[in-house]
Amino acid sequence: MAVVTPLDPKRRKAGTDALEALVELVATDLAAVNDLIIRRMHSDVEMIPQLAGYIVASGGKRLRPVLTLAAARLCGYQGERHQPLAACVEFIHTATLLHDDVVDESDLRRGQPSANAVFGNKASVLVGDFLFSRAFQVMTEDGSLDVLRILSSASAVISEGEVLQLITANDTTTSEEAYLEVIRAKTAELFAAACRIGAVVAGRPAAEEEALRSYGLNLGIAFQVVDDVLDYSAVQARLGKSIGDDFREGKITLPVVLAFRRGDDEERAFWRRTLEDIDQRDGDLEHALALMQRHNTLRDSVERARHYGAMARDALGLFPASPIKRALLDVIDFVVDRDF
Template sequence: MGVVVSLEDGKQRDASVKPLVDKTRGDMERVNQLILSKAGSDVAMIPEVANHLISSGGKRLRPMLTLASATMFGYSGDFHIKLATSVEFMHTATLLHDDVVDESDLRRGRSTARMIWGNQASVLVGDFLLGQAFKMMVEVGSLEALDVLSTAAAVIAEGEVLQLSVAKNMETTEDDYLSVIRAKTAALFSAACEVGPIIAETSKAERSALRSYGINLGLAFQLIDDVLDYGGSANDLGKNVGDDFREGKITLPVVLAYRRGSEAERAFWREAIEGGKNDDAALEKALGLITKYGSLKDTMARAEHYASIARDALAPLPDSDEKAALLEVIAFCLNRAN
């Protein structure tokens, strides 16, 4: 299989997460130490499984968002460290669970925990990390922060079940799909950003601004991931191009191509996604149909729409290094597909 849809026509932007990394560097060192400490257990398999994923090279964007969203309002205590660690543990737990549900073999270019230790260990270690996350939330002592993060945990689980209900169903609508990613991905981005202003004891308007920024950034982030699965590279994804297709996942480029196709083309999608006929030749054809109907460009346009909402959410806030870094994250997110 040699065809990958080119995305090089998109506008190039010199954007990165470096400003956010630089701004949160000291606090992230403390978060990383706490991660290693809280992932420890007398049950040897727990740190083995947890550290396999924790050390796999992810950017840890979500905890950095928590740190920046607290310090941008002048917060100077220690609670943002525990909340950022809680956010990362919630994210790691969902990845462990996702890989079991999706029967994934690779995660960020490495064998998934389920491939090494089995499904049961992956699920149970994910549960352990969620337990540790909630212990740290309680230690912070903010009922509002606990409410936001616990609500996010419930919404993420709902999103997982909703995804199961639409899995391999080619009648899934764009609204159905957006509901899935709003719950599965955007909810944690939103919570990660909102707990910062909560512990900084800011106004409702400032808290609402960060919540809106987070949820719309999360939607844009996931839509760009969807684009990359059909038009990126393994380096961009941390997995193989076309993995979503081979796993029979319904993503927005597929929804759009299916809706816009002829009856014969829709029959192909049903065979590939619902019937599991998704070999390299089928992937080639899928890429051709996605190109024919402009599915990637339109998915990009949706991502840019949510990115614009995220920018507008921050607009009323006073200028600061943290605000500039958060705005740069939006551009970085879009730039991954250009």
């Protein structure tokens, strides 16, 4: 079975501790955000808070809203506007998850039955629409046209990314550039917006706003690349977590792009059969993992993620040293080196 680049256990632990340290630094704000999320998910239509609450409580780490809170504090903000906006970011993220699982026909999310598997596709799509609407209500209540422009633009780009992914689905000729274009839109754009609005609410100069946008964008790219690697990770299997979901769905992610490009004609025929035709047989996942190991595609994908992590690190060079800057830098290690 294939393995991801071996990582120093101390380094992995440091990354996990970094996320915990960042959460601790914004703990009071995050508690307020969680209360806001619960309140703003309320509806007299019983299924809405029931389904929304199911996915919100399904084990996510609230990384995106935490980044909004941390970015605002990094910029010296002392008010409370960032709290509802962080909740808004989480609503947008949750809505996209609901829509994603319907489009991908996914039955699992984070090892648990997906919302669409429990409540059905129609309910998942409609509750996702409700959460998008709630997010826009929160944006307008904030009253900032800049915030509205940034978050509404991010929402539009995310939708474009969904369509791009649909176009490239099951297409083994997808290039690395096309893959990156999809994940920039689908994942990294919301990371970028989440960080950028921290500078906006603090009234900071354009240079700081751009620095935080760049940090979030590159962190988001690294995050998604590693997510796609973990779907084929032997570490995941040892932890009892499902692997190969992307393979079974015919998703074209970076490890596949590299394996297809580096393979011979016989190997490319295998990828076409399993991912384009979805003609999958016993032992095909194990063979896919063996091909990825042969061509070092998991290891090299992690190295790509480290490259974007380095750019995220550079983006914060504009800001003076502080505990929250240190935690934001260290959380890059959590994103790149996570194995769970």
